[in-house]
Amino acid sequence: MQKAYESFGISAAVYERGERILKDLAERFREIDETAEFNQLKVLRAMQKNGVADYHLTGSTGYGHDDQGRDTLERVYADTFHTEDALVRPQITCGTHALYIALSANLKAGDELLSPVGRPYDTLEEVIGIRPSVGSLAENGISYRQVDLKPDGAFDWDGIRDAVTEKTKLVTIQRSRGYSSRRTFSPEEIGELIRFIKSIKPDLNVMVDNCYGEFTRREEPSDFGADMIVGSLIKNPGGGLAPVGGYIAGRADLIERCAKRLTAPGLGKDVGASLGLNASMFQGFFLSPTVTAGAEKGAIFAAALYESLGFSVYPSSKEPRYDIIQAIELKTPENLSAFCAGIQSAAPVDSFVRPVASEMPGYPDPVIMAAGCFVQGSSIELSADGPMREPYNIYFQGGLTWQHAKIGILNSLQKLVDAGLAL
Numbered sequence: 001m002q003k004a005y006e007s008f009g010i011s012a013a014v015y016e017r018g019e020r021i022l023k024d025l026a027e028r029f030r031e032i033d034e035t036a037e038f039n040q041l042k043v044l045r046a047m048q049k050n051g052v053a054d055y056h057l058t059g060s061t062g063y064g065h066d067d068q069g070r071d072t073l074e075r076v077y078a079d080t081f082h083t084e085d086a087l088v089r090p091q092i093t094c095g096t097h098a099l100y101i102a103l104s105a106n107l108k109a110g111d112e113l114l115s116p117v118g119r120p121y122d123t124l125e126e127v128i129g130i131r132p133s134v135g136s137l138a139e140n141g142i143s144y145r146q147v148d149l150k151p152d153g154a155f156d157w158d159g160i161r162d163a164v165t166e167k168t169k170l171v172t173i174q175r176s177r178g179y180s181s182r183r184t185f186s187p188e189e190i191g192e193l194i195r196f197i198k199s200i201k202p203d204l205n206v207m208v209d210n211c212y213g214e215f216t217r218r219e220e221p222s223d224f225g226a227d228m229i230v231g232s233l234i235k236n237p238g239g240g241l242a243p244v245g246g247y248i249a250g251r252a253d254l255i256e257r258c259a260k261r262l263t264a265p266g267l268g269k270d271v272g273a274s275l276g277l278n279a280s281m282f283q284g285f286f287l288s289p290t291v292t293a294g295a296e297k298g299a300i301f302a303a304a305l306y307e308s309l310g311f312s313v314y315p316s317s318k319e320p321r322y323d324i325i326q327a328i329e330l331k332t333p334e335n336l337s338a339f340c341a342g343i344q345s346a347a348p349v350d351s352f353v354r355p356v357a358s359e360m361p362g363y364p365d366p367v368i369m370a371a372g373c374f375v376q377g378s379s380i381e382l383s384a385d386g387p388m389r390e391p392y393n394i395y396f397q398g399g400l401t402w403q404h405a406k407i408g409i410l411n412s413l414q415k416l417v418d419a420g421l422a423l
């Protein structure tokens with residue numbers, strides 16, 4: 001094995017450090033496999049219950065009227081996530097789009113959106129209008145209020161109580177850390193927050209940005225009172241096979257509004273051709289529990305490896321985790337670049353490319369990204385990205401297989417060593 005790694009450019013010292021680290025992770029990995037098994041059953045049951053059939057795997061064109069594959073896929077998502085309905089479409093271009101649909105469809109001029117968990121994901125700042133933007137919610141008369149987390153990361157219960165007014169209509173809770181150093185919330189914690197908020201104002205709707213969280217636990221935020229959960233199909237639930245798309249799962253009346261926002265009032269879910277993508281969406285969802293498990297193992301391995309070298313990592317290798325993102329504080333722009341070079345050069349596609357930081361639509365700082373993916377920008381595939389700002393955190397995620405995640409992580413360390421980091 002070591003020879004095989006050597007021929008890949010990974011030194012004996014790096015490989016052996018990796019093997020030592022892995023010895024302590026066996027129990028953790030076993031738990032992850034059990035979660036995957038549980039979730040595999042959940043998805044399989046939903047597919048069988050809805051009678052997924054061979055003819056559902058072909059697609060429609062044009063209006064997409066009576067596309068039974070598409071409609072059945074949405075039933076499968078809804079049953080897996082224990083919601084009344086779901087919207088799962090290739091016409092949802094990405095996670096930000098799915099979130100924008102869920103927000104804009106369920107807020108009207110004069111309403112207020114509340115985030116009780118601090119600043120949302122970077123791309124949502126323009127959606128909401130925190131950074132002024134054409135077409136933002138703010139431009140359409142929807143105001144926004146935010147309650148930051150306490151310095152220790154706890155919910156600010158009093159602040160939240162004070163922030164709920166009669167204007168407050170929708171609450172947005174981001175499960176994952178995104179590009180910040182705060183922790184990721186468990187579905188249970190999100191449930192506690194939802195119960196609290198609904199005890200103040202029972203008719204509030206709660207949306208959870210579930211990006212990167214799907215299938216890392218046995219339950220989802222929808223099992224704990226979320227009215228909508230939202231995510232991207234080029235992350236966990238697409239299983240690496242969905243080439244595009246997003247989902248919104250939740251209460252039927254809210255999903256109806258989302259569908260009518262995505263297409264048009266009067267059309268809603270009835271139109272939207274699946275364009276031959278049903279098969280990859282079904283198959284990707286079927287594989288998602290195990291693909292997510294592989295990515296989670298990669299995240300834990302990266303945490304343990306970099307922790308052993310004295311870097312701060314979030315979460316630590318010992319903490320429970322509720323998403324597949326691993327943040328590593330790399331401290332210098334050189335380390336950040338070297339890490340990304342390692343991930344990129346371990347990729348099956350575009351391995352010869354050298355990542356450099358650049359401006360990205362929707363992001364305030366230049367971002368460096370490593371992604372040699374089958375699906376452009378897919379972050380369930382082995383990928384890493386970080387904004388070029390202190391403390392030079394890298395956000396690492398994905399890996400269609402645990403083995404590939406491991407190879408990529410060892411290669412990242414090799415590049416840091418090549419750039420002068422002492423082992």
Ligand SMILES: *Cc1c(COP(=O)(O)O)cnc(C)c1O
Pocket residue numbers: 094095096097121123174176177178209211212232
């Ligand atoms: C990825 C992500 C988004 C946005 O998804 P895109 O597909 O990149 O538009 C939103 N929120 C969180 C927490 C994310 O991780």
